[in-house]
Amino acid sequence: MNKVYDLIIAGGGASGLTAALYAARNGYDFIVIDPAPPAGSSAALADEVDNYTGFSNISGFELMQKFYAHAKELGTQFVKDEVQNIEKSDGIFTVGCAKKNYRAKTVIFCAGASHKNLGVSGEEEFAGKGVSYCAVCDGFFFKDKVVTVVGGGNTAVSDALYLSKICRRVFLVHRRSKLKAERILVKELEKTNNTDIIYNNEVIQILGESSVNSVRLKDGRKLKTDGVFVAVGLAPRSLPVKKIVTLDNNGYIVADESCKTSTDGLFAAGDIRTKRLRQIITACCDGANAVLSADEYLEKQ
Ligand SMILES: Cc1cc2nc3c(=O)[nH]c(=O)nc-3n(C[C@H](O)[C@H](O)[C@H](O)COP(=O)(O)OP(=O)(O)OC[C@H]3O[C@@H](n4cnc5c(N)ncnc54)[C@H](O)[C@@H]3O)c2cc1C
Structure with missing residues (x-):
């Protein structure tokens, strides 16, 4: 039988790396499991982060590298693996990974969330051939071209704004009559002169030949476009714990600020839990709170 850690942190992004700081400072025997820290964090995709206190003009990747270096400096041990399944038996968690299994008294699960698909014909066929899920990563390939962003939340509006600086023309297609994004972002978008917002409509098909040419x-209507950026929301990566914790209708782990889940000793931090605002700063708060909750749990054992 392999050793039993005090704590396993599953996910080495914004919340996991913050949890690692607190766990290291508490003197825990713990590991962080992540297939690719810190590049796997969704924050690493942000071209520029200017809403994390104390930093301005920093790329998401650079910020995450700072988080990673800080955690390493305090002695955090990283295991490059992917968590596939978590079970609890006789008070001990078995964290089943692609390469090996690990055991611990407590687990902080913080694997984040990934983009949702649009689910229309042509989406899969043209993925990487005009269909993208990351404006910051792929926008450059559409320099001086026409693109269509689909969605109405913060990500969609940020993407449209970002693309308006690179592309000739940007269409934003939203199925409702009002954008859900923060007002400040919407105002910024309205100031651009190459963006058209198409309300009460949906992209139902993506068309093209060797690459996208219209939607x-x-x-x-058929809209001529060289690219489609899908920004229709997030899908929490809660599959490994779905059998042992309560999830909401969208698959988020039900947990409040304490990060406690329906399973004692298992805590959910960051984008993966039910919350109002999914940002780096709120993920960090969760990382700290989750360790405090794990601490209280371990004290009681
Ligand atoms: C393009 C983009 C731009 C953004 N810009 C901003 C911004 O400007 N400001 C801001 O505050 N927020 C921004 N966000 C949101 C922010 O990135 C997230 O809210 C934050 O990173 C959430 O932290 P997290 O720890 O929950 O998840 P993440 O930081 O995404 O970390 C999750 C980690 O879990 C790992 N993982 C996934 N599956 C597994 C598994 N099965 N086993 C083990 N590990 C796993 C991943 O590799 C990753 O390292 C942006 C997001 C995106 C996508």
């Missing part, structure tokens, strides 16, 4: 809208 079909719900109202029957």
Whole structure:
């Protein structure tokens, strides 16, 4: 039988790396499991982060590298593996990974969330050939071209704004009559002169030959476009724990600020839990709170 750690942190992004700081300072015997820290963090995709206190003009990747270096400096041990399944038996968690299994008294699960698909014809066929899920990563390939962003939340509006600086023309297609994004972002977008917001409509088909050349809208119109950026929300990566914790209808782990889940000793931090605002700063708060909750749990054992 392999050793039993005090704590396993599953996910080495914003919340996991912050949890690692607190766990290291508490003197825990712990590991962080992540296939690719810190590059796997969704924050690492942010071209520029200017809402994390104390930093301005920093790229998401550089910020995450700072988080990673800080955790390492305090002695955090990283295991490059992917968590596939977590079980609890006789008070001990078995964290089943792609390469090996690990055991611990407590687990902080913080694997984040990934993008949702649009689910329309042509999406899969043209993925990487005009269909993208990351404006910051792929926007450059559409320099001086026409692109269509699909969605209405913060990500969609940020993507449209970002692309308006690179592309000739940007369409933002939103299925409702009002954007859900923060007002400040919407105002910024309205100031651009190469962006058209198409309300009450949907992209129902993505068309092209060797790459995307147009999209079909719900109202029957065909919109000429060189690229489609899908920004229709997040899918929490809660599969490894879905059998042992309560999830909400969208697959998020039900947990409040204490990060406690329906399973004692298992804590959920960051984008993966039910919360109002999914950002780096709120993920960090969760990382710290989750360790405090793990500490209280271990004290009681
Ligand atoms: C393009 C983009 C731009 C953004 N810009 C900003 C911004 O400007 N400001 C801001 O505050 N927020 C921004 N965000 C949101 C921010 O990135 C997230 O809210 C934050 O990173 C959430 O932290 P987290 O720890 O929950 O998840 P993440 O930081 O995404 O970390 C999750 C980690 O879990 C790992 N992982 C995944 N699956 C497994 C598994 N099965 N086993 C083990 N490890 C796993 C991943 O490799 C990753 O390292 C942006 C997000 C995106 C996508």
